[in-house]
Amino acid sequence: MPYPDRLLADDEEVVRHLHPHWLTIFWPVVFFLLLVGGASFGAALVPAGRQQGMVRLAIVALALLLLLVFVAVPLLRWRTTHYVVTTHRLLFREGVLARRGRDLGLSRITDVSYTQTLWARIVSSGTLTIETAGDSGPTVLRRIPDSDGVQQLLNHMIEEDADRRAQESAGYLRDDDWPSDGGWRSTAVL
Known part of the structure; x- marks a missing residue:
């Protein structure tokens, strides 16, 4: 642009x-991949039952919060510099x-x-x-x-x-x- x-x-x-150099965003991208993989795996491991939906929702909410802090903010900072x-x-x-x-x-x-x-x-x-x-x-x-x-x-x-x-x-x-x-x-x- x-x-x-x-x-x-x-x-x-x-x-x-x-x-800034592309290596500035290397670790946020790696963290994104690990976080998405870990959250997907964790949500799949939740046993069936009454609380399954709530536990999966908590996992997704935590993953989104971590994505915002450790991925979106560094990417925006890189893009706006x-x-x-x-x-x-x-x-x-x-x-x-x-x-x-x-x-x-x-x-x-x-x-x-x-x-x-x-x-x-x-x-x-x-x-x-x-x-x-x-x-x-x-x-x-x-x-x-x-x-x-x-x-x-x-x-x-x-x-x-x-x-x-x-x-x-x-x-x-x-x-x-x-x-x-x-x-x-x-x-x-x-």
């Missing part, structure tokens, strides 16, 4: 949209009921580094640490898929953003705005 265009500026485009790299900024959005977000302008980012354990290298995951100008300290993003690729992409986007800002501050038009005769034209107002 693409990131909503309404949250972007007019000249801003999404370059990469990520969720967004890491978006655009042409102008890096956006983080997370939360199911209460939302939290942060936008980092590419011009404010001073350093992007990643770390990977051996296991993270095997599954192509890692942790990104993003340093910005200011007193807020580093932003740490854990379980990022293709963390080394995202780090390289961010460094590339930071360089492109700096070049774009330099051209804009020099007062020159973008390439598609050049006059057809090839002459230089400034957008600076005198």
Whole structure:
């Protein structure tokens, strides 16, 4: 599902949209399979009698409660966590009921580094640490898929953003705005 265009500026485009690594939802899926299998087996073992329906209903109710807490919540948390790299900024959005977000302008980012354990290298995951100008300290993003690729992409986007800002501050038009005769034209107002 693409990131909503309404949250972007007019000249801003999404370059990469990520969720946390798929291993984040591995254990909730395993727990789902075990819980469904265990609840089905437990309901089948209930002996026939007057209380059979109530006991089976209690097993199903307990299974649903456990599914909600240990499966649905982690899956929703994974699905509602967004890491978006655009042409102008890096956006983080997370939360199911209460939302939290942060936008980092590419011009404010001073350093992007990643770390990977051996296991993270095997599954192509890692942790990104993003340093910005200011007193807020580093932003740490854990379980990022293709963390080394995202780090390289961010460094590339930071360089492109700096070049774009330099051209804009020099007062020159973008390439598609050049006059057809090839002459230089400034957008600076005198």
